[in-house]
Amino acid sequence: MVSGFLSDNASGVHPRALAAIAEANDGHAPSYGADRWSAELGERVRDLFGPDAAVLPVFNGTGANVVAVQALLARWDSVLATTESHMVNDESTAPQLVGGTRIVTVPHQDGKATPETLAPAFDAYDGTVHHARPSAITVAQATELGTTYTLEELAALTGFARSRGARIHVDGARLANAAVRLGTGLREAAGDADVLSFGGTKNGLLLGDAVITLDPALAEPVDRLRKASTQLASKMRFVSAQILALLTDELWRENAERANAAAALLAGRLAELGVTPRHPVEANAVFVPAPAEAVPQILAEAPVLAWDATTLRAVASFDTTEEDVAALVEVLARHLAP
Secondary structure: OOOOOOOOOOOOOOHHHHHHHHHHOOOOOOOOOOOHHHHHHHHHHHHHHOOOOEEEEEOOHHHHHHHHHHOOOOOOEEEEEEOOOHHHHOOOOHHHHOOOOEEEEEOOEOOEOOHHHHHHHHHHOOOOOOOOEEEEEEEEOOOOOOOOOOHHHHHHHHHHHHHOOOEEEEEEOOHHHHHHHHOOOHHHHOOOOOEEEEOOHHHOOOOOEEEEEOOHHHHHHHHHHHHHOOOOOOOOHHHHHHHHHHOOOOHHHHHHHHHHHHHHHHHHHHHHOOOOOOOOOOOOEEEEEOOOOOHHHHHHHOOOEEEEOOEEEEEOOOOOOHHHHHHHHHHHHHHHOO
């Protein structure tokens, strides 16, 4: 039986996250973030992201992205995102319906935006009231295609954004995986972002992500938008306690290292079959080319995602094992090997 690759939010829950929930369940505590776990989480985030950082837990990644980007825009502004971004393809109409957000898409290079791909959208703006003003850029670290921005690429994006008067949001649903790839801390892997979405669900939590503001002027707007966007949990302690556990003793890094290592092992085994992934394997996702006629049978035998007609996506999690990799390779070898 093959398991472990449908998505990193299909995994189980890390025992330390479950233990944190159980510990927070002892007795009553103030609601809406006035509890001790939320206070401790705030201290931990300031330790990791700097003294001006503020953390605002939310229910999920969609909520984090919608709330964070809203805080960067006036009602007449737009945010730029690549055509492969999660904001464009996987948030349904939440940015528009909940956030009233206008998204302008730009081309990508292996899932990444660059100053060169972003510049035409800024250049096209004529300054009139007839068009949305480009005022923010959202990028994913790691990207939807499993690639990771280098520190130099992040610096180039930030420099470009500042030169155009724009702000930066980082969709960090897999920020931990990117940090492991880069060999950095979480703060460094986010570059000089103004605000970021921090992923927990894809890194071993039961539920809950967070918006982390790095510009202190954004903390209050995000706090108010979180409530207005129905992302404020009344029993906040259960979300905060999990994220706190993830950020304690670098559990986030341990989980991401395991997921990245499983993806790297899968890519190496595929290379032995003569199969080259569609995109560089730099985090915990492997995009496997497959003949269109083989895709239905592979999907029937292995829990992977059909990314398009000839591409399968396999995403490793914190609990993906070497045995899981071997079982998936066995299935793929029957259908992909020359």
